[in-house]
Amino acid sequence: SRSIKIAPSILSADFADFGREIEAIEDQGCDWVHVDVMDGHFVPNLTFGPPLCKAIRPHITTVMDVHLMIAPVDPYIDAFAEAGADIITAHLEAGPHPHRTLQAIRATGKKAGLALNPGTPVEAVIPLLDLTDLICVMTVNPGFGGQSFIAGQLVQIRRLKALIGDRPIHIEVDGGVDPATAPLVAEAGADVLVAGSAVFRGGSVEAPEKYGANIRAI
Numbered sequence: 001s002r003s004i005k006i007a008p009s010i011l012s013a014d015f016a017d018f019g020r021e022i023e024a025i026e027d028q029g030c031d032w033v034h035v036d037v038m039d040g041h042f043v044p045n046l047t048f049g050p051p052l053c054k055a056i057r058p059h060i061t062t063v064m065d066v067h068l069m070i071a072p073v074d075p076y077i078d079a080f081a082e083a084g085a086d087i088i089t090a091h092l093e094a095g096p097h098p099h100r101t102l103q104a105i106r107a108t109g110k111k112a113g114l115a116l117n118p119g120t121p122v123e124a125v126i127p128l129l130d131l132t133d134l135i136c137v138m139t140v141n142p143g144f145g146g147q148s149f150i151a152g153q154l155v156q157i158r159r160l161k162a163l164i165g166d167r168p169i170h171i172e173v174d175g176g177v178d179p180a181t182a183p184l185v186a187e188a189g190a191d192v193l194v195a196g197s198a199v200f201r202g203g204s205v206e207a208p209e210k211y212g213a214n215i216r217a218i
């Protein structure tokens with residue numbers, strides 16, 4: 001259904017051509033742009049930081065959804081806010097003070113997101129719900145695109161949906177979302193679907209219609 005938002009992860013885009021890649025996926029109908037920030041410490045991979053976010057900001061007309069897979073988080077929040085993030089998502093597992101982290105994100109005026117690794121029970125967010133605009137349920141172990149969907153997380157998405165009740169909190173799902181798994185996560189209660197490989201596969205800035213077909217197939 002179209003109340004579901006699709007957030008392509010630019011981790012699967014051509015890194016030499018982010019500006020045109022973003023313009024192509026926005027032209028082709030994506031809802032948000034998902035930016036995966038990795039530090040080689042919290043996750044075993046390195047990607048990019050605030051300068052890249054700042055450089056791509058002018059190319060994004062929708063929402064810059066920044067997923068921080070870094071620890072510590074707090075020293076970098078202001079830099080990502082200044083770089084133009086609309087939503088800043090930190091991992092619950094990134095440090096001992098997630099409450100402080102969410103307060104610090106809200107203090108910048110940005111939306112605050114909380115991401116959960118597959119091993120973390122969703123009930124851990126209960127004390128944090130009033131500080132949170134988005135909860136990202138990881139359906140892979142974070143660090144890499146193109147991994148397979150962990151089906152055991154569906155029950156967690158369902159439990160999270162019940163916990164949230166009528167609060168205005170997005171449920172985002174990240175990892176292994178494709179035309180086969182998207183209906184399952186949507187049915188479980190997710191309303192924002194991150195997809196990297198399933199959006200970018202087979203397309204390019206020269207053949208952007210494929211991105212549109214991929215987005216519509218999710």
Ligand code: DX5
Pocket residue numbers: 009011012034036067140141142143144145146147174175176177194195196197198
């Ligand atoms: C994983 C990232 C995801 C990932 C999604 O650590 O947070 O956003 O790039 O890629 P796919 O859709 O290929 O699993």
Ligand code: ZN
Pocket residue numbers: 009034035036067174194
């Ligand atoms: Zn992500």
